Amino acid sequence: MSTGTDRGTGRRALITTAVAVVCAVTVLAAPGTAFASPAPTPTPSATPSASATPVSNKDLEAVRTKLDALYHAASVATDAYNAAEEQTKKQSAEIVELAKKIVKGQEKLDELKDRAGAAARSQYRTGGIPDEAQLLLSDNPQAFLDGTGRVLQGQRATKGLISELTRTQQDLKQYTADASAQWQQLEKNRQAKAAATKKITTQIAAAEKLESQLEKQEKERLAKLEQQAALKAQTAWLDSGALKDATGKATSPGKAAVAYATAQLGKPYEWGAEGPSTYDCSGLTSQAWASAGHPIPRTSQEQWKQLPHVAVKDMRPGDLIIYFADASHVALYIGDGAIIHAPRPGRTVTVAGAGSMPILGVVRPDA
Template identity: 65%
Template sequence: MRSGKRSLTTATLFLACACACVVLATPGAAYASPTPKPTATGSPAPAPAPKGSPTPAPTGTATPKPVSTKELEAVREKLDTLYHDAAVATDAYNAAEEKARKQSAEIVDLARKIAKGQANLDKLKDRAGAAARAQYRGGGLPPEARLWLSEDPQRFLDGTGRVRAGEHATKGLLDEMTRTQQDLRQYEKDASARWKKLESNREEKAEAQKKITKKIAAAEQLESRLETKEKERLAKLEEEAAQEAQSVWLGSGVLADIKAKASASGRKAVAYATDQIGKPYVWGAEGPGSFDCSGLTSQAWAAAGHPIPRTSQEQWHRLRHVAVEDMRPGDLVIYFDDASHVGMYIGDGSIVHAPRPGRNVTITGAGSMQILGVVRPDA
């Protein structure tokens, strides 16, 4: 056992020495340097790069792939859809806001009527109470007994006439009290109905606001994925699409037929609208610092002395329609099948409008979007 163990140890030492000799004899081999000290993160420090060599790209980052024109065009169309849907929701929001204002004013008016009617009823009750007390004090004996006991029959008869007149007055007083009470009940019923409508409109506003926020957030997220140069290319694509649509519209010869001049009110409306150029689009805004599309047109015509409906859809439904070839500066051009956008014609085939979120009030071609029709506020 001992001789065997000694033989194994000897053989092991011999083999280790032989391996060491082979390693030392290998050409180009060098002694291992001491183990490098760990960096702050625990990993060995990288070897310095030779002078003049390019700095290597960080591990795990890839050069972004350029966005093709076709892809950008798809982004533009998607943005158009999102902002169009946001515009529809904005019109619904504005309509609910306008109804809420009207109903709030009606409720305030009804509250005044209720307060006035209640005060009147209180006075009528006081008068009725006084009449009842007077009748009680003088009504202890029947008329025949009062006549027999009276020292002056004529005075009694005169008093009887006054009593009858008082009875008629009391009846009229009671009738007026009844009418006043009926009016109060009706006012309260109307106020309750308007409160319900007001709450319904508030719910519609809240729902529209959710849709607006959702659509705009989706559009902004889509745009945020683009690099700066790609955003510039996207803006150029939008401009080219608008110019192409405008060229087609002008090519129809429609501008040659548009010769009407602005009315005095129209000139004021145009002056107001063009003074807002450069201010940002904000949905639901009516100025003075920002506008949405119908906020701009409604405020422009209010400044001209002709209040018009607040929303583009109501402007389309309630204002007088005129043919495109008959339009004049100040008229409103309504766009898309759902009347979700509006601009003001300013002449020479152009409109001033508040385009969409992320854009400012600007001038563009009247034919740069799908025209639904034209309306005239001061017809």
């Protein structure tokens, strides 16, 4: 019969193995990466009962660190997916517009060809006799000269017709080339979306598998460790004096964005989602500002790139705080050192400390 010590040792080994497997899965997400099959997961019969020695805080801290890494990787991939999705929508719309231009251009070309054909037939009916000969043969020279003026006008019109015909043909050629290029880029974005989807699901599945190895009490302890880490980071950020001189007040659009985000509290996180029932981080912030009448880029990385930057000490409610060096997470600042954000899979839209994660910078949608 196994002793409690044996069961505790087995339990720790199980968690250690799970963390090691997840490390391999993190590498798995990189395209074209070869990897060895992970060690087999112990069978259910090897899983200890609730009476087994608990997993140490050190092991749980390792789990927390690895979970953070997995969900961060999923967040990066989500941004890539969202960017590809936005580009796909944009390119699809451009292809539709180009198709309309091609149809109109072809109709115009057909009309111009008909006009050119009529002009050619008219010239054929005159017999193509030189002007000098027509003058000599004419019984009314003045009438001939008047007619010559009309002929010259017709010639100029014919030249204009030919020029317009040439331009239309060139436009059609360019529209066709543009449409072909858009289709090629559209296919690349579809492939990018597929790759991002695979990475997201792989990372989330690995995180969920790792969490599933924990007993209920261990999950509760893990949650406390996460809370303690967030509180420690928030306290350090506040103690740094980051908000010491912050006096910014929300604008009317900023208040509207905060009100929108507040109304979403408690709704589940879902990658790629923009509401109304689920959100990812940038889906929440982009919809909050769209509701305030200020459309902004869809992804956290584009929000960081395109929106005006402001100093942390100057931020005001409604501003967006961008997190991590790769701008992979974003939250809406609501004042008093707090944010509303959609954290990650398995969580809901919630209020948190603005300094609970590494801040990259602050951007202002209504600068």
